[in-house]
Amino acid sequence: MKPAPFEYVAPSTISGVLEILGQNDPDEVKLMAGGQSLMPLLNMRLSRPALVIDLGKVADLDFIRETDEGVVIGAMTSKRAVEDSELILREHPLLWESTVAIGHPPIRNRGTVGGSMAQADPASEYPAVALVLGAELVAVSARGERTIPADDFFVTFLTTCLEPDEVLTEIRIPRLAPRSGWAFQEVARRHGDFAIVGATATLRLEAGVVVDPRIAVFGVADRALRFSAAESLLTGQAASDEMIDEVASQAAAAVEDPLEDAHASADYRRHLAGVLVGRVLREAAVRAAEASTGA
Numbered sequence: 001m002k003p004a005p006f007e008y009v010a011p012s013t014i015s016g017v018l019e020i021l022g023q024n025d026p027d028e029v030k031l032m033a034g035g036q037s038l039m040p041l042l043n044m045r046l047s048r049p050a051l052v053i054d055l056g057k058v059a060d061l062d063f064i065r066e067t068d069e070g071v072v073i074g075a076m077t078s079k080r081a082v083e084d085s086e087l088i089l090r091e092h093p094l095l096w097e098s099t100v101a102i103g104h105p106p107i108r109n110r111g112t113v114g115g116s117m118a119q120a121d122p123a124s125e126y127p128a129v130a131l132v133l134g135a136e137l138v139a140v141s142a143r144g145e146r147t148i149p150a151d152d153f154f155v156t157f158l159t160t161c162l163e164p165d166e167v168l169t170e171i172r173i174p175r176l177a178p179r180s181g182w183a184f185q186e187v188a189r190r191h192g193d194f195a196i197v198g199a200t201a202t203l204r205l206e207a208g209v210v211v212d213p214r215i216a217v218f219g220v221a222d223r224a225l226r227f228s229a230a231e232s233l234l235t236g237q238a239a240s241d242e243m244i245d246e247v248a249s250q251a252a253a254a255v256e257d258p259l260e261d262a263h264a265s266a267d268y269r270r271h272l273a274g275v276l277v278g279r280v281l282r283e284a285a286v287r288a289a290e291a292s293t294g295a
């Protein structure tokens with residue numbers, strides 16, 4: 001199918017984008033980043049905007065920068081640029097590892113970091129990674145700028161807390177605390193397919209007990225889920241096999257309404273969520289132990 005007719009503009013500045021948004025009903029407008037999710041929706045006429053604003057020429061949204069706090073990534077930065085970034089590999093190997101799990105090279109060449117966050121696909125890697133890394137997302141509109149913690153950003157299926165007239169401009173990812181361990185795992189039918197279920201975690205070990213664990217899954221529910229109760233259960237405990245099994249079971253039980261589709265039943269997704277949470281916690285604990293001993 002071909003898209004329903006729409007007007008197309010490609011401003012070169014963010015102020016130009018905001019000006020055009022101000023001149024139109026934002027509900028009739030779609031922003032386009034890499035187009036990897038939007039174009040199929042337009043082609044299938046599931047989305048019928050009157051106007052598409054292409055962000056592709058807004059050069060100041062395409063960057064990866066190191067700051068005192070960590071790393072800032074412009075919303076229009078491609079996944080390929082993240083994959084090719086030595087800064088990301090060094091500072092955020094978890095983000096790097098999740099990036100190469102996304103789709104195939106052509107998808108990563110065009111698809112952007114901001115596009116994946118704004119798309120909020122429940123099976124997408126980046127929202128879960130944003131949750132465990134404690135990312136903040138920055139959005140601008142004619143009303144000004146606001147900074148949104150990842151914990152508040154992802155609302156439900158393909159829905160974020162962004163207002164129709166807001167443009168996501170950058171993603172701020174704080175540096176992991178020294179001696180942190182991290183892990184990322186997903187199960188997909190073939191490499192490059194959307195994950196059936198994935199999990200990611202970070203934690204530290206101090207005096208033999210777990211400090212500040214963060215655990216998230218994707219592909220299981222209507223959005224990436226963080227497991228605060230399971231994190232509390234693990235905090236201050238030794239990362240023993242028994243403890244990790246208990247935490248993983250609690251996380252799996254906490255999924256309220258697991259997704260069910262042609263790829264996997266709800267029960268299978270819940271089971272897999274528990275298995276993967278257990279695996280990422282073990283792997284993160286090994287990395288944290290190695291980092292503590294300098295191994």
Ligand SMILES: Cc1cc2nc3c(=O)[nH]c(=O)nc-3n(C[C@H](O)[C@H](O)[C@H](O)COP(=O)(O)OP(=O)(O)OC[C@H]3O[C@@H](n4cnc5c(N)ncnc54)[C@H](O)[C@@H]3O)c2cc1C
Pocket residue numbers: 030031032033034035036037038039055075076101102103104107110111112113114115116118119121123124125126162166167168169192193194195
């Ligand atoms: C075959 C295939 C396989 C894929 N596999 C995966 C996968 O395994 N994992 C995965 O995570 N993704 C996967 N994707 C999706 C891909 O990662 C997309 O690139 C991503 O979902 C959207 O990024 P985009 O830059 O293409 O955004 P677009 O498609 O251009 O936009 C997506 C949505 O975000 C909005 N948006 C974009 N930028 C902004 C902004 N700056 N501010 C506000 N709103 C904005 C748009 O209006 C639109 O609603 C796959 C896609 C395909 C076609």
